[in-house]
Amino acid sequence: xxxxxxxxxxxxxxxxxxxxxxxxxxxxxxxxxxxxxxxxxxxxxxxxxxxxxxxxxxxxxxxxxxxxxxxxxxxxxxxxxxxxxxxxxxxxxxxxxxxxxxxxxxxxxxxxxxxxxxxxxxxxxxxxxxxxxxxxxxxxxxxxxxxxxxxxxxxxxxxxxxxxxxxxxxxxxxxxxxxxxxxxxxxxxxxxxxxxxxxxxxxxxxxxxxxxxxxxxxxxxxxxxxxxxxxxxxxxxxxxxxxxxxxxxxxxxxxxxxxxxxxxxxxxxxxxxxxxxxxxxxxxxxxxxxxxxxxxxxxxxxxxxxxxx
Numbered sequence: 001x002x003x004x005x006x007x008x009x010x011x012x013x014x015x016x017x018x019x020x021x022x023x024x025x026x027x028x029x030x031x032x033x034x035x036x037x038x039x040x041x042x043x044x045x046x047x048x049x050x051x052x053x054x055x056x057x058x059x060x061x062x063x064x065x066x067x068x069x070x071x072x073x074x075x076x077x078x079x080x081x082x083x084x085x086x087x088x089x090x091x092x093x094x095x096x097x098x099x100x101x102x103x104x105x106x107x108x109x110x111x112x113x114x115x116x117x118x119x120x121x122x123x124x125x126x127x128x129x130x131x132x133x134x135x136x137x138x139x140x141x142x143x144x145x146x147x148x149x150x151x152x153x154x155x156x157x158x159x160x161x162x163x164x165x166x167x168x169x170x171x172x173x174x175x176x177x178x179x180x181x182x183x184x185x186x187x188x189x190x191x192x193x194x195x196x197x198x199x200x201x202x203x204x205x206x207x208x209x210x211x212x213x214x215x216x217x218x219x220x221x222x223x224x225x226x227x228x229x230x231x232x233x234x235x236x237x238x239x240x241x242x243x244x245x246x247x248x249x250x251x252x253x254x255x256x257x258x259x260x261x262x263x264x265x266x267x268x269x270x271x272x273x274x275x276x277x278x279x280x281x282x283x284x285x286x287x288x289x290x291x292x293x294x295x296x297x298x299x300x301x302x303x304x305x306x307x308x309x
Contacts, residue, residue, distance in 0.1 A: 001143065002063040003135060004120040005055065006110055008103050011072050012042025020070075021101050024216055032217045042101070043281060045261075045290045046297075048125035049076060049308065053301035058129035062121075065307075066113050068092070068106060070099060078309050087113050097214045104165075107225045108213045111198040119143070122225070123190045128297075130257075130277040137255075137275060138192035145192035145238045147229040148256050149184035150245050161220055168220070169227040172208065177234035186226045187243060187256040189276045193228060194237075201231040261285045263292045270300055 011017060021042075025032060048067075055062055068087045073079060079086060089100055092109040100106060103124070110122060121138060138146055158164050166185055174180050202209045205227065212223040232238035244254040257274040259265050261281045266289075269277070279293055 001119055001135060001139065002117045003061070003138070004064045004066060004117040005059075005062045006066045006068065006113065006116070006120055006122050007048065007051070007125055008068050008106055009048050009072075009074070009125050010042055010070055010101075011044045011074070013044050014072060017070065017072065020099055024099055024101065032219075043290075044125075045281070046294055047128075047279070048074060050297035050301050051123065051125055051128050052307045053303065053305045054129040056305040056307065057301065057303075058132045061135060063117060064115070066116060068110075068113070076308050078307055081307055084307060085115070094213065097216070100216055102215050102218050104218055104222060104224055105213050105215050108202065108209050108223055110193075110225075111195045111202070116195060118195050119192075120195065121190050121192055124278070126261075126280055127190050127276065127278045129190075130272065130274050130300075133275045138190075140239050143194075145194060145197070145232060146241050147182075147191075147233060147238045148187040148189070148241050148243050149182065149229070150187060150243045150254075151185040152183055153185060154183045161218065164220055165222070165224045166226055168222075169224050170230060172205065173227055173230035173234060176204070177230075180230060180234040182230065182233050182240055184240075184242065186229060187276075188258045188280075189256045189278045191225070191229070194232075197232050197237050198228050201228045204231065261289050261293050263289050266293060266296055270296060 052065070055065065062083070064085060065083050066085050066087050067077075068089065070089045073086055078084065089098060089106065091114065092112045093100055093106070097105060107122070110116075119139060140146060153167055153170060158167060170183055205223070208223050215222055229238065233240055243256055253273065255274055256276045257272060258278045258280060259269060261279050262284060266279065281290070
């Protein structure tokens with residue numbers, strides 16, 4: 001089985017990119033929610049460099065690595081590496097959807113990446129392989145993706161757009177599939193997919209996907225990739241694995257951990273036993289926190305990878 005890895009990446013520190021984003025914001029009355037354009041969504045703190053080091057160290061079996069960008073390439077990246085392919089937005093997005101500053105819109109087009117294998121993992125640049133991991137962590141012996149989820153969303157009210165979006169997508173799937181009984185939050189980390197299942201889900205919810213694809217910035221009540229997991233689970237195409245609450249507490253013993261990029265939450269993380277780690281930049285993250293994170297990652301992954309110049 002060949003398993004590819006896909007990243008979305010942007011350098012939000014790039015003045016040219018910032019100008020493009022600001023121009024798009026002013027080009028129409030988009031009624032953009034403030035949280036969808038916060039700096040923390042786009043700021044670049046060199047996480048991709050360390051994430052790729054984690055691939056080479058802990059998941060060397062990865063076949064090809066596709067990095068989806070908007071006419072940007074990290075200046076340290078070895079683009080001649082046989083595993084690395086840069087995919088510009090224009091090769092997967094329809095012209096009317098460009099320029100795009102919405103990761104959820106880009107995620108609707110992942111299976112259309114040229115030469116992407118049937119089996120693939122999807123990651124953001126703030127996710128890492130934190131300890132050695134094998135293929136069977138992501139796929140069962142009969143080739144089903146493993147969906148890691150935790151925290152039941154039933155009878156809960158969410159104020160943040162992300163939580164509202166998860167509930168919206170669950171209800172969307174539940175309406176179509178009466179047998180769906182997995183009302184859980186995704187683990188917010190590296191996920192496994194099969195390209196054919198992803199495309200089948202797009203076809204099942206075509207109008208909803210089409211609407212999301214053309215949104216230049218995040219918007220409530222649109223598609224999130226968790227819908228593909230709900231689709232797979234409801235059709236017995238994936239295996240559900242409930243994990244301990246993966247959020248916030250760095251002392252939580254779980255195989256998939258999500259931590260805010262704040263110094264006091266990162267201090268005890270380096271020797272954690274988790275297989276996957278997401279260090280998420282947020283509203284409360286400071287530049288001091290980002291510096292601490294980079295120092296932590298440099299300590300965890302000190303050796304230069306072959307993906308670097």
